[in-house]
Amino acid sequence: MSLRLEGSLRRHPSTTQRRAHDFAHPSEVTFSRLLDLYEIRWVYEPTEFPLSWHPDGRPSAAFRPDFYLPDFGEFLELTTAEGRLATRKNAKIRRFRALYPEVALTLIGHRQFGELCERHRLQPNHPLAA
Numbered sequence: 001m002s003l004r005l006e007g008s009l010r011r012h013p014s015t016t017q018r019r020a021h022d023f024a025h026p027s028e029v030t031f032s033r034l035l036d037l038y039e040i041r042w043v044y045e046p047t048e049f050p051l052s053w054h055p056d057g058r059p060s061a062a063f064r065p066d067f068y069l070p071d072f073g074e075f076l077e078l079t080t081a082e083g084r085l086a087t088r089k090n091a092k093i094r095r096f097r098a099l100y101p102e103v104a105l106t107l108i109g110h111r112q113f114g115e116l117c118e119r120h121r122l123q124p125n126h127p128l129a130a
Helices: 024-035 083-099 110-119
Strands: 049-053 059-063 067-069 074-078 105-108
Touching: 024 067, 024 074, 049 110, 059 083, 067 083, 083 105, 105 110
Parallel strands: 074 105
Antiparallel strands: 049 059, 067 074
């Protein structure tokens, strides 16, 4: 599988200006800033993976992981939903892993994200004032 990401790499915050509305959820802003803090290059939602198809071959459902870390060749999916609210996303992730076993994906769940924010003394949905 070829990922064409080179032209959309995010750089250190001093060279890239990001706005909160570029992200689907405030927790993603917080997480992107943490990646920047540790100088980890990332790309936001670069690739959509079809999960099911219409009879004519068009995708009917897809999964777009939140971040891609080009230096690690790995996708990250951040989920801040608790328990039963995460069920639909977890089903998509299971389907993704079944269809694309060669693609590295790490799920950062509600608890892990909360612990990461606590370690950095952040509110989980706080976008780290721009």
